[in-house]
Amino acid sequence: MPTAVHQLDDGAWISVNDTREVTVSDLWRLDTDDFCPCRLVDFLSEGFVEVGIDGARVEARVAGQCIRCGARGVTDWLTLGRVDPDTDTFYPVAPDAVRHSGCASHDSG
Numbered sequence: 070m071p072t073a074v075h076q077l078d079d080g081a082w083i084s085v086n087d088t089r090e091v092t093v094s095d096l097w098r099l100d101t102d103d104f105c106p107c108r109l110v111d112f113l114s115e116g117f118v119e120v121g122i123d124g125a126r127v128e129a130r131v132a133g134q135c136i137r138c139g140a141r142g143v144t145d146w147l148t149l150g151r152v153d154p155d156t157d158t159f160y161p162v163a164p165d166a167v168r169h170s171g172c173a174s175h176d177s178g
């Protein structure tokens with residue numbers, strides 16, 4: 070069965086296979102040049118804007134704020150975790166992991 074990924078509660082939660090797995094209001098560290106000038110973004114997540122699944126990878130675009138410089142906006146697609154195709158178990162990215170965003174194929178440098 071394909072993995073079902075949905076937003077709940079106006080983007081406050083993401084469910085994977087009807088189980089609430091990821092919520093906002095966490096501080097995430099993003100390694101991206103696109104969101105704001107900070108080299109490493111201390112990102113306060115406020116709401117999921119879009120969710121999707123790419124193979125086994127659960128991804129989302131997230132609205133929020135960089136608490137270093139105050140920039141607000143919506144991130145590029147971020148990986149939130151992955152689903153084991155054999156068991157349909159969701160394994161979230163570690164909360165303190167640095168999350169990379171953006172499509173690597175767009176950037177050869």
Ligand SMILES: [Zn+2]
Pocket residue numbers: 105106107110111135136137138139140
């Ligand atoms: Zn910033």
